[in-house]
Amino acid sequence: ALALALATEGKRTLVVEVEGRQGIAQLFETEALPYEERKIAVAPGGGEVYALAIDAELALLDYLQMFYKLGGAGRALKKLGAIDFATTIAPGVRDVLLTGKACEAVRRKEKSGRFTYDYVVMDAPPTGRITRFLNVNDEVAGLAKIGPIHNQAQAVMRVLKSPETAVHLVTLLEEMPVQETADGIAELRAAKLPVGRIVMNMVRPALLDDTDLALVETAPRTAIAKSLSAAGLGGARRGGLAERLVDPLLEQAEEYAERHALETEQRSVLAEQGLPLHELPLLAEGMDLAGLYELAAQLRKQGMS
Secondary structure (H helix, E strand, C coil): CHHHHHCCCCCEEEEEECCCCCHHHHHCCCCCCCCCCEEEEECCCCCEEEEEECCHHHHHHHHHHHHHCCCHHHHHHHHHCHHHHHHHHCHHHHHHHHHHHHHHHHHCECCCCCECCCEEEEECCCHHHHHHHHCHHHHHHCCCCCCHHHHHHHHHHHHHCCCCCCEEEEECCCHHHHHHHHHHHHHHHHCCCCEEEEEEEEECCCCCCHHHHHHCCCCCHHHHHHHHHHCCCCCCCCCCHHHHHHHHHHHHHHHHHHHHHHHHHHHHHHHCCCCCEEEEECCCCCCCHHHHHHHHHHHHHCCCC
16 A cells, blocks of 8 residues: 555555565455566556565575576575575575565666666564564674675665665554554664654544543433434334344444544554554455555555655
8 A cells, every 4th residue: 555655646666575475466456476576556646566576585596696696506506405495594694685685676776877666665574573574784693794695784784774764563553563563663763773654554433422432321221212213213112123222232332432442542652652653444345456545545645655
């Protein structure tokens, strides 16, 4: 949604995923992405969205070709299982490869001198692992003090810590995700990584205002039954449909009031982080391509693009 929101007025955006889920392809209702950049959507105003699913093994083959010109020898290493071994036994190297591929797209320029992409959006791992994933320089420090891997890690960190980079965090208005977000922000700041904004996702619509909520516990049952009857929901007779609707309606109202109180409390916790807050609504019919464009429009409206 953020990639779509940024791809306005002729801008070109690359959205990258690094966890091998092919989630981008599913969301944009397209076939599984190969290990190459592919245009997958056009945004309002003529902007373009490209996508790339980064595979750690293929990124390592790219790396070996780029720095060591191994070519066919690199593919032979893959057949022998050495590539899988390298990316599994040394997770810091794996993260350098994944983030390095995204950073290469950030730095790439066309012959005209213009950057290939105006924005690169990376769908990173969950909040609890984000600092370790992005802080690759520290991760590989014990593995490579000098040499190409060390230099690559430093180049990645120069991009990730630059003023043009921002790490946005997405959360639900629930206790555990909000606490993870607060902890993640503290870790990112300690690592001197640039924290951007907080997106509160799947926010339920406001159905009752404060006055209505106050009535949930105080409104007389008979008055509610009469109101239902007056609205045409059941007759006025004793024990009729109107009276039978009172209990389930009050139960739903109480559940809503509890949820509203929880969300209000969690909003306060997020507000204490001192970052801009954005809200995306819960899409009752689930996420599809139309929903993606709707969320992108919301982000534009809220100034995130």
